[in-house]
Amino acid sequence: MDTTLKKRLERTALEIRIGVLEQMKARGFGHVGGSLSIADALAVLYGSQMRFDPKRPDWAERDKLVCSKGHAGPAVYAALALCDFFPYEVLKTLNQPGTSLPSHCDHNKTPGVDMTTGSLGQGTSLACGLALGERLRGRDTRVFLIVGDGETNEGQVWEACMFASAKKLGNLVLLLDVNGKQLDGCTKDILDTLDLSAKVKAFGFDTVSIDGNDIEAVYTALERTRNGGDKPYAIVLNTVKGKGVAAVEQAKSNHSMAVSTDQWNEWLLSLIAQLD
Amino acid sequence: MELIYDGSMDSRLFKDIIGQTISKLSAQDPDYIYLDADLMSCVGTCQWATENPERGINCGISEANMIGVACGLAANGFKPVVHTFGPFASRRVFDQVFLSAGYAKNDITIIGTDPGVTATFNGGTHMPFEDIALYRTIPTATIIDVTDVPMLISVLKQCKDLPGVKYIRVGRKNAAKVFADGTETPIGPAITLREGKDVAIFASGIMVHEAMQAANKLAKSGIEAAVVNFFTIKPLDTDTVKKYAKQCKNIVVAENHNRIGGLYSAVCETLARENTARIDVVAVNDEYGEVGPQDYLQKRFGLTAEHIVETATALIG
Numbered sequence: 001m002d003t004t005l006k007k008r009l010e011r012t013a014l015e016i017r018i019g020v021l022e023q024m025k026a027r028g029f030g031h032v033g034g035s036l037s038i039a040d041a042l043a044v045l046y047g048s049q050m051r052f053d054p055k056r057p058d059w060a061e062r063d064k065l066v067c068s069k070g071h072a073g074p075a076v077y078a079a080l081a082l083c084d085f086f087p088y089e090v091l092k093t094l095n096q097p098g099t100s101l102p103s104h105c106d107h108n109k110t111p112g113v114d115m116t117t118g119s120l121g122q123g124t125s126l127a128c129g130l131a132l133g134e135r136l137r138g139r140d141t142r143v144f145l146i147v148g149d150g151e152t153n154e155g156q157v158w159e160a161c162m163f164a165s166a167k168k169l170g171n172l173v174l175l176l177d178v179n180g181k182q183l184d185g186c187t188k189d190i191l192d193t194l195d196l197s198a199k200v201k202a203f204g205f206d207t208v209s210i211d212g213n214d215i216e217a218v219y220t221a222l223e224r225t226r227n228g229g230d231k232p233y234a235i236v237l238n239t240v241k242g243k244g245v246a247a248v249e250q251a252k253s254n255h256s257m258a259v260s261t262d263q264w265n266e267w268l269l270s271l272i273a274q275l276d
Numbered sequence: 277m278e279l280i281y282d283g284s285m286d287s288r289l290f291k292d293i294i295g296q297t298i299s300k301l302s303a304q305d306p307d308y309i310y311l312d313a314d315l316m317s318c319v320g321t322c323q324w325a326t327e328n329p330e331r332g333i334n335c336g337i338s339e340a341n342m343i344g345v346a347c348g349l350a351a352n353g354f355k356p357v358v359h360t361f362g363p364f365a366s367r368r369v370f371d372q373v374f375l376s377a378g379y380a381k382n383d384i385t386i387i388g389t390d391p392g393v394t395a396t397f398n399g400g401t402h403m404p405f406e407d408i409a410l411y412r413t414i415p416t417a418t419i420i421d422v423t424d425v426p427m428l429i430s431v432l433k434q435c436k437d438l439p440g441v442k443y444i445r446v447g448r449k450n451a452a453k454v455f456a457d458g459t460e461t462p463i464g465p466a467i468t469l470r471e472g473k474d475v476a477i478f479a480s481g482i483m484v485h486e487a488m489q490a491a492n493k494l495a496k497s498g499i500e501a502a503v504v505n506f507f508t509i510k511p512l513d514t515d516t517v518k519k520y521a522k523q524c525k526n527i528v529v530a531e532n533h534n535r536i537g538g539l540y541s542a543v544c545e546t547l548a549r550e551n552t553a554r555i556d557v558v559a560v561n562d563e564y565g566e567v568g569p570q571d572y573l574q575k576r577f578g579l580t581a582e583h584i585v586e587t588a589t590a591l592i593g
Contacts, residue, residue, distance in 0.1 A: 060353075107351070108381055115351065116380035119371055125341040126376055129348015136309075136330055137352065156372075159341035166336070 001216045005048065009215045012082065013043035014274055017244045019078025021268040023094035023101070029258035030094065031103065032248055034148060035075035037179040037212070037239040038067075042079040044218045045144055054084040057111040063141050064114040064130050068123025068157075069148035069177065070104035071256075076113065077101050085112035121154030123147070124174075128163050131172040131232075142225065146175045150182030153191045158203070165204030168230040173222070174205060176234060177212065179241035183255045197236045205234035212237020244271065278456035279469060281488055286425050291448035293425050294387065295320030297432045298357065302331050307353060308436055311346050313339045313360045318448060319389060321359075339364045343372035347382035355383070355436050362388035362395070362445055366407035378414045378441045385435040385442040391421070391481060392532035393573035394447035395565065403565025404445075409537020411443045412510055418463060419510040421480035421531070421539075422446035426455040427507060434463050445481065449570075452485035454505070466513040472502035475588045476520035476527050476553075480506050480539055483530040483558070486574075489581035490530075494588060501588060509539050517546045521553035528556050528588045532579055535559035556591045558583045 016039040024030035046052075050063040067076050074094060081088045086100070093099040100109045104118030115130070117123040127145035134141045147157060164172050176196055184190055193199075197209040206229070210217040218237070225233040241255075242248030245267045251257065298321055302308045311333045316322040325332025335342035339360050346356035359365070365388030366373075377384050388407055390396075395403040411419045418440060422428045428446055435442040454469065461467065469484070470491055479487035484505050491501040502524060504516060521527060529540040540557040547553065560577045574580050 106380075115348075116375070119375045121340075122344055122372060122376050125344020125372070126348040126351070126380075126382075128341070129345035129350075130352055131348070132333070132345065133349045133352030133354055136349075136354075156340045156344070159338035160344065163335060163338065163341050163345060167333075 001219055006216055009043050009047045009219065011275070012047045013040045013215060014271060015082055016043055016075055016078040018268065018271045019081060019091055020074045021264055021271065023074045023077065023091045025261060025264035025268060026092040027095045028261065029256065030074055031071040031255060032257045033181065033241040033254035034069055034072045034177065034179065036243045036245060036248060037241045038072050038075050038146060038177050039244065040213045040215055041146070041175055041218050041237055042075055044215060044222055046079045046083050048219060049222050050144070051141070052083070054112065057085060061139060061141065063144065065144045065146070066115040066117060066123045066127040066130065067105050067146045068117050068127065069120065069146060069151050070117035070123065072146065073101070073103060073105045076105060077110065080110070080112035083112070120151045121156035124157045124160035127172060128160050128169060131164070131169040132167060134171055135169070142171050142173055144173045144175060146177060149176060149178040149180065149187050149193055149196060152193050152196060161200060161203040161205070164232040169232045170229040172232040173225045174200065174232060174234040176200065176236045177239055178236055179239045181241040181255065200234040200236070204231060206231040207234040207236065209236040209238065212239035213243050277459055277467065279454065280456045281452065281454045281469065283489065284453055286450050286453045288425050289448065289450050290425070290428060290446050291319045293428050294359070295324060297429050299324045301433065301436055302328070305355065305436065307355045309333065309349055309354045309356050311335055311342050311356060311358045313337055313342045313364065315360055319359055339369045340372050343369045344376050346384045347376040347380060350382035350384050357385040357387065357436070359387040359389065361402055362391045362404040362407050363402055366404055366410045370410055373441060374414055378417065383439050385444065387444045387446065389446060389448050391445040391447065392560070393565070393570055393577060393579060394449065394482065394532070396570050396573065397567060399567030400565040405534040405560045405565060406537065407445060408509055408533050408539070412537060412542065414441055417441040417443060417510055419508070420444045420463065421507055421509055423481060423484045423505060423507055424451050424454045426457055426459040427461045430459065430461045431463060438463065447482065451482060454484060461507065463508050464511060464513060466508070466516040467505040468502065469505055470501070470503040472500035473524060474500045474526065475592055476502040476504060476524040477530055477584060477588065478504050478506050478527060478539065478543060479530040480509060481532050483532055483579065486579065486581045486584055487530050490584035490588065493581060493585050499588065499592065506539055509542060512542045512546060514546045517543055521547055521551065525553050526588070526591045527553050528558060528584055528591060530558040530584050533559055534562060536562055554591055556587050558587050
């Protein structure tokens with residue numbers, strides 16, 4: 001991987017994290033853990049993989065992203081703002097009355113959000129429908145599907161995986177954010193998912209398992225999904241929930257956090273300091 | 277609109293008409309796409325889908341996924357129509373329809389076959405008396421309870437290009453002939469099948485035939501019953517509800533559904549504020565379904581012309 005590109009994408013990931021904290025600072029609370037764990041993947045996706053035009057968010061030929069773990073909306077919003085889909089200042093309206101940035105991703109409210117999600121599991125089938133549609137339309141696009149490890153508790157995820165494989169959706173890229181935690185605690189204690197990499201592989205996905213907070217590893221894994229083929233791709237992102245902010249990483253419960261403005265600010269400044 | 281009701285049954289089966297209409301509409305519109313959850317053989321689409329694998333998608337026995345896939349296709353500009361049995365097309369996929377289709381504004385048509393007692397030998401597990409109630413709570417959804425073959429063809433055609441969530445409940449066997457072939461039944465307005473001044477019978481689906489039979493019987497006792505076909509349960513034709521409330525003063529609602537949440541509820545909600553009529557209902561009395569032939573089940577759950585006659589007579593007093 002080109003060093004300049006790597007540096008640029010690492011910076012984008014940091015900027016996404018800053019954008020996440022900006023949103024939560026403005027509102028006082030939010031789904032911080034799962035937004036921070038997926039920041040690196042979003043930086044690589046929007047920074048080097050996806051074809052899009054911020055002036056035409058509904059451009060048919062764009063690549064599409066379905067964030068099925070819809071509560072990671074703030075991370076997606078930060079990425080979209082950095083790509084000029086809407087002004088950066090809008091980030092400060094997260095979850096305010098009448099906002100275009102609700103807690104969970106909403107295609108009808110936010111320019112650049114490709115699919116409405118929030119009821120866990122449903123984004124997986126929606127992404128399959130999008131991918132099938134792309135193929136029927138004869139487009140050379142990719143559909144990226146972000147699913148949380150906790151989300152795989154939902155049976156619909158596995159219905160969709162079976163469908164993707166059976167219908168040979170080689171334009172679908174599943175990114176499994178395995179951050180090891182869900183709302184009530186550790187995934188292994190609540191409903192152990194066991195080896196998700198082996199599972200998606202058994203479902204017929206072309207699967208790799210990587211450090212999901214390593215820009216180069218994510219980039220390399222995504223580059224090879226440009227080839228298409230007749231198998232859907234799965235990239236198991238082994239991540240840390242709350243990645244990038246030590247106190248959030250260490251917090252026992254970090255799915256959604258409500259802390260003081262001063263606290264958000266302290267975390268924010270620690271990230272901003274890393275920009276130089 | 278030509279009415280041809282004489283009490284005789286159509287020899288054509290709904291299930292064949294569903295298959296024929298889907299293949300016809302698909303030939304007319306390249307965006308029309310059909311999905312099923314391993315029940316293609318039940319609606320005569322199996323052969324066609326095998327020959328047209330890009331237009332007929334078998335999702336296997338995974339209804340939730342099927343709804344999501346249809347919605348993803350809708351987001352890509354397709355006009356999906358999905359089919360499964362009524363209980364799976366409603367309560368099993370309610371969250372998927374509510375959010376992935378309704379809330380997310382992905383427009384799809386859902387066909388739920390074997391509504392209510394028409395599920396016959398599949399029995400109580402497959403007998404939805406609650407599907408209308410569920411769909412009524414989805415904002416701006418369209419709900420159709422099909423009466424006969426020409427109506428089925430007409431509403432399938434209309435639903436293709438109608439925005440929002442559209443739910444069509446229809447049997448798979450045959451039904452009494454009501455409308456002449458080629459009749460268009462625009463979604464929305466109720467259709468008066470017979471005028472009367474003493475009591476108005478509001479009916480949908482298989483209960484339209486029972487209502488017409490009941491009106492004949494009532495006439496013999498000197499009671500003039502109007503029969504109004506409320507095949508569009510949502511959006512309800514509230515003007516017609518109010519008109520007959522004034523005109524007849526007595527209303528009997530007849531539906532192949534639980535009395536809770538269906539057409540009867542919709543009529544009562546319409547009239548609650550300024551009611552001018554007495555209203556009673558011939559419907560399932562808050563029970564689960566059971567197995568049996570349709571004539572047995574209609575008697576068992578009180579869904580016959582005789583039940584309508586009794587209810588109407590008692591109401592008029």
